[in-house]
Amino acid sequence: MKKTIIIAFAFFLSTGACFAVDSLNVRLASRALSGPCFATFTVGDYCYMGGGGRFMVMDVTDPNHPTEVGHCYVTGLIRDIYIVGDYAYVADYTTGLQIIDITTPSAPSLTGTYNTSGAAIGVHVVGDYAYVADAGAGLQIIDIFTPSAPSLIGTYNTSGWAEGVHVVGDYAYVADGGDGLQIIDISTPSVPSLTGTYNTSGIANGVHVVGDYAYVADGSAGLRIIDISTPTAPSEVGFYNTEGRVRGVYISGDYAYVADGGAGLQIIDITTPSAPSLTGTYDTGGFALGVHVVGDYAYVADGPAGLQIIDISTPSAPSLTGTYNKSGFALGVHVVGDYAYVADDNALQIIDISTPSAPSLTGTYNTSGGSARGVYVVGDYAYVADDSAGLRIIDISTPFTPSLTGAYNTSGIATGVHVVGDYAYVTDDYDGLKIIDISTPSAPSLTGTYDRGGNALGVHVIGDYAYAADGGDGLQIIDISTPSASSLTGTYNTSGSAYGVHVVGDYAYVADGSAGLRIIDISTPTTPYEVGFYDTEGRACGVYISGDYAYVAVRDAGLYILDVSQFTGE
Secondary structure: OOOOOOOOOEEOOOOOOOOOOOEEOOEEEEEEOOOOEOOEEEEOOEEEEEEOOEEEEEEOOOOOOOEEEEEEEOOOOOOEEEEEOOEEEEEOEOOOEEEEEOOOOOOOEEEEEEOOOOOEOEEEEEOOEEEEEOEOOOEEEEEOOOOOOOEEEEEEOOOOOEOEEEEEOOEEEEEOEOOOEEEEEOOOOOOOEEEEEEOOOOOEOEEEEEOOEEEEEOEOOOEEEEEOOOOOOOEEEEEEOOOOOEOEEEEEOOEEEEEOEOOOEEEEEOOOOOOOEEEEEEOOOOOEOEEEEEOOEEEEEOEOOOEEEEEOOOOOOOEEEEEEOOEEOOOEEEEEOOEEEEEOEOEEEEEEOOOOOOOEEEEEEEOOOOOEOEEEEEOOEEEEEOEOOOEEEEEOOOOOOOEEEEEEOOOOOEOEEEEEOOEEEEEOEOOOEEEEEOOOOOOOEEEEEEOOOOOEOEEEEEOOEEEEEOEOOOEEEEEOOOHHHOEEEEEEOOOOOEOEEEEEOOEEEEEOEOOOEEEEEOOOOOOOEEEEEEOOOOOEEEEEEEOOEEEEEEOOOEEEEEEOHHHHOO
């Protein structure tokens, strides 16, 4: 079986909730800054889209100015959406099928859920059943007659990696990754069976069936057109090899609208299936992952660029009508007072958290390093670990208009920063720990360095110790009482990859990549041990503790606000 690539991004701000994941002694309080747009589905005046774990209802009455009217959160990563009546059926990747009530567009709410055994990537609803393309678990058929209590009715474990599904009549057509197109007889939903298969030359990511043809989004092999008039013996009749990687396809009239990855939207004339030809193209600017067509508009799920609304009234000359996006990658966070300062890939984002359940964006400063990785705030300044641009010192005295004050370009890749007194302690990835004098913020200078040979990604300094998040080597506790002769005191090898750390009292809170938040007892620095965790839906890259809450920056799912009162004692 061929392998497929899963692409992840992270962005967006939020308030609503539809939340439950593995944890120990930690509770989820809220979330903000969500993730990638993989899916859109438009009905009437509303476009329903996913942004990471954020389900959004967009009013598109005026396509030039789409506006968000309501949203809620699911617990996973929204990969596909299908709307029928008052419900949105969401393929939520690791948490299966989520059913959302959209009766009131301004207040969508979770009605029911069924956690499939695989990873829900695609969904199609017909009658009382939701057909879910469930990655390694194949096709899952779920009874949705009672939306609040969906139940599994049947399953067929395809030979590949089920990524997309389209149901017509008695058959479910499954885009099965490296194993191409699978045609499954679902006339008896409780006992689905394989009818036919066609192994396409690429990676089948999606499929749309019209008449006697299945149009397969086949990755680097472009659009493949399969004759399914005889389901037991499907055969290819035509193809069009696009310049990108086809991730999704939608058929409307004589045209196939193709989400072509980095090449944007491709419009292909399929009047003659054996000889499809390119009619028009529009470079969306992001990474086109899905497309849905209604009337004169193509609604493109454009990954990091959010929702793109393309006017296709003239297929040979598609043009941008409207867009909705607030993009970035949440990598680090520091909280002071009513604000959370988020290192958001290419910028510092300042978020008002005076109401933790309803965070809102206040200000932004675009850094120059290409990837703001970590942030620490003292007084009027935010100290940003800015990747290849080193340390950036930003004046935040006016949160609405932050501005650059000073910079120091380190020799490595600045990944994390902590400030104590006149010094900024910067983790410089492969180049160890840098100690920078910031007594004059406009002219920072190097004072000392410590390199223990790992990948220093985050640091917090308390007293005589620097607590370093050291990637695959977990938490390192370093004695810095003599800055010129630092030495290792203790270590705890976390289960993930330590990206960030914040210490309060006897505990080190570690942002541990795919292992989420880990809480380590450091009361005895020579023998630290784990006492709690919360498994976030994505890679935890940064963490900050304020009061009873841990603010965790998760690269694939935004900002998590976690209740850690059991440890803070507040």
